[in-house]
Amino acid sequence: MSNDPLLQPYRLKHLTLRNRIMITSHEPAYPEDGMPKGRYRAYHVERAKAGVALTMTAGSASVSRDSPPVFNNILAWKDEVVGWMKQLTDECHDHGAAVMIQLTHLGRRTRWDKGDWLPVLAPSHEREAAHRAFPKRIEDWDIARIVEDFADAAERMKASGVDGIELEAYGHLLEQFWSPLTNDLDAPWGGSLDNRLRFTFDVLRAIRARCGDGFIVGLRYTADQDLPGGMTREEGIVVSQKLKDSGLVDFLNIIKGHIDTDPGLTDVIPIQGMRNAPHLDFAGEIRAATGFPTFHAAKIPDVATARHAIAAGKLDMVGMTRAHMADPHIVRKIVEGREDDIRPCVGANYCLDRIYQGGLAFCLHNPATGREETMPHSIPAAPAKKRVTIVGAGPAGVEAARVAAERGHEVTVFEAADRPGGQIRLTARDERRREMTSIIAWRMAQCEKKGVSFRFNTYADADTVLATEPDEVIVATGGLPHTEVLAEGNGLVHSAWDILSGDVKPGQNVLIFDDAGDHSALQAADLISATGAAVEIVTPDRSFAPEVMAMNLVPYMRNLQKRDTTFTVTWRLLAVAREGNRLRATLGSDYGDFRRERLVDQVIVNHGTRPLDELYFDLKPRSRNLGEVDYEALSSGGLQDVVRNPDGRFRLFRIGDAVAARNTHAAIYDALRLVKDL
Incomplete structure (x- = not known):
């Protein structure tokens, strides 16, 4: 028996959980036709x-037809879900894991033009900012x-054999009843706290009547909306005690905050650069106040923090959800030291x-x-050892080296720089994004254990x-910024990389032309604006930074909006011309023959990269496959066996931005699916 707090069993009602680590409810959007089929099942198994x-x-799984999912959620209102959930549950049980499912009605947190185009409903007409639908005020028959x-x-979930259910409250219909901000109903459903909780307790009583007292039922909810006019911490503690005293729930799953806006959601589920485990102490306070089984997850990415959460008595079960997306084998690796x-x-x-x-x-x-059905998490050894030569030690190159070494091959990596990392080195110069260095550091550590030679x-x-x-050559040389996109004045602009690397100092009045929509432009704007400079970000798109996406945008906006941006x-941006010691930038529109001008002292262009592919084309005619990739095999996880030049001494592949400008995930995926079968 281990003394590790994380490896101690925990008894929840009649259910014995084999350790203290759980994956909290989340929707990876893998269902097919609203059902947890092969991809979904393989992920959890x-x-x-x-x-x-x-x-x-x-x-969460939707319980009603008028709660249409916006993230491809499971449809728990369909009878056919029972069979699919049973397959998933049985297979997880075969491996010793308990399975639960989270149920919800989204209320206003969806859209009326999804599913069957039924009205969104809530206990008031107040719209949720994130999904923008104006709800119908709920009626008694609803x-x-x-x-x-x-x-x-x-009842369907119980029939499928799951070990229990969790009701989702925060942000969804249950909490929309709880919060004064979203409930303007009269009694008996609105007004006092007891009235606002009435709907939740009616739901719990109905579930108990149908499923019995022995079935495990929990609730995930916010005990503090952290929002003016919303539920307070004090009220949240009262709610927690009422839930415990009701005898209708078996565990509490605590969060803090609100999710009706992108900034609110990001504070509930923090991203890189934000504090680890920011709500852990708060969850511990709820556990101390109620003495009731308490679960929690919110940016608990490492084993040390999880272990502290259990050892310090803050939680009974610790959620490591995104951590298990990065590595599904966390528990096994803890057990194996x-x-x-x-x-x-x-x-x-x-x-x-x-x-x-x-x-x-x-x-x-x-x-x-x-992609568990086609891609391995553990790399099997190859039947025969080969010499694999990789050029480039960015994320694509070091992943290729790691996988090839796991296969048992002799691996040599050439890198023009003095250290690995590629574009991630630029990204990580931003203190908020320095966690990105772990992408390279972990792979380098794995490569060193396997004897990869880096030059x-x-x-x-x-x-x-x-x-x-070599028997196999992989070109992972990446790309360089492409800024020659103007009718005139290309020599007067700099790239976002020039700013991020420190090769070019920020100006005082800067125009950033972002025609890629990725992190680089925003990182450059963040760095430049921090000096006190005025920054204008110009994009031909109808929204800025579309590749950055919602939650990653939040920290940038919190910096940029408080500055002169x-x-x-x-x-x-059409052209740039010098005018004295300044630059005149001419802007045009895709919507018509319109022109505007800006007078600035620096212009930055972010237009993606172009491949560094000279080496690839030098090697291509000497290779056995002439660089050709079987896309059918690549897409389905199959073997590459193209032969176009039988006299070739080696096979040649290129991956990542050496092919075309994409992102880190694409580069690493290229490497894994090509090299896993070498």
Whole structure:
């Protein structure tokens, strides 16, 4: 038996959980037709195999037809969900993990033009900023109907064999009743706290009547909205005590804050550069006040913090949800004494930001997450050892080196710089984003354990590569900024990289033309504006920085809006001309023959990168596959077996930005899916 607090079992009612680590409810947007099918099941089973005690599915499963999901959620109002949930639950149980599911009615936190185009409803007409729908004020027959919908959904989940359910309150319909900001109903549903809680207790009683007292039921809710006019901490403690005293719930899952706006959501679920475990002490206060089983998750990315949460008695179960997206094998590695092998969550929030834009949740630097059916989390050894030569030690190159080394190959990496990292080195110069260095640091540590040979300060040409007598060559040379996008004046502008690297000092009146919409322009604006300079960000898009996405935008805006920063959308930089010691920038529009001018002292252009591909094209005619990639095999996880030049001595591939400007996830995914079968 281990003395590690995290590895101690925990008994919740009749259920014994094998340790104190859980995955809290979240929606990775993997359902198909509203059902948790193969991709969804494989995602949770992978984590069950590796030892997590409890995996909480859905975030949240919808109980009613008029609660249409906006993140491709599970539809718990359909009878067919029982069979799919049973498959998932049975397979997780086979590996020793408990399974629960979170149920909800979204209330106003959805849109009327989703699903069946039914009206959004809430206890008031107040619109939620995030989803923009003006709700119908809920009626008595709506309340009766939805109470039954909750009970029906809970009964379906019990039939599927799950170990329990959790009701989602915060931001959703249950809490919309709780908060004075979103409930202007008269008694018996509005007014006093007891009236505002009445709907929740009616739902809980209906579930108990249908599922029995032995079925585990919990509630995830905010005990402090941290919002003027909303529920206070004091009121939250009263609610917590009432939930405990009701005898209707078995655990409390605590958050702090509100999620109706992007900034609010980001404070509830903090991203990189924000404090780790910011609400842990608050959750501990609720546990101390109630003496009731308490769960919590909010940026608890590392084992040390999780261990402290349990050892200090702040929590009974600690959620490491995004951490398990980065590495599903956390518990196994703790048990095996391999904590230093845990792939770190870097808080990039690529996972959540993608679902809020309608995509699937993927981890920025673990491309196997969400692709468990085709991509491995553990790399098997190859049947025969090969010599693999990689050029470039950015994220694509070091991932290729790691995977090749795990396969058992002899790996040599050439890098022109004096250290690894590529574009991530620029990103991490921003103190708020320095966690990104862990993407490279973890891979370098894994490579060192496997004996990968790195040759820094080496500009590799074709002869350098051929001297290693490779069987496989992977070009991961990345790209360089492309700024020659103007009709005139290209020589008068700098790239965002010039600012981020420190090669060019910020001006005092700066125009940033952002035609890529990624982090680089905003990072440059942040750095320049911090000097006191006036900054204008101009983009031809109808919104700025569309590739940065909602939650990552929040820290930038909190800096830029308090400084002298202007955002100008739907205008394009056409030309720059020198005028004395200043620059005259001419703007045009894609919407018509319109012109505007700006007089500034510095112009920055962010227009992505162009591949550094000279080495690739030098090597291409000597390669066995002539650089060709079988896209069908690449997309389905199959083997690459293209032969176009039988006399070639090696196969040649290029990955990441050496192909085209994309992002870190794309670069690492390129490497994994190409190299996993070498």
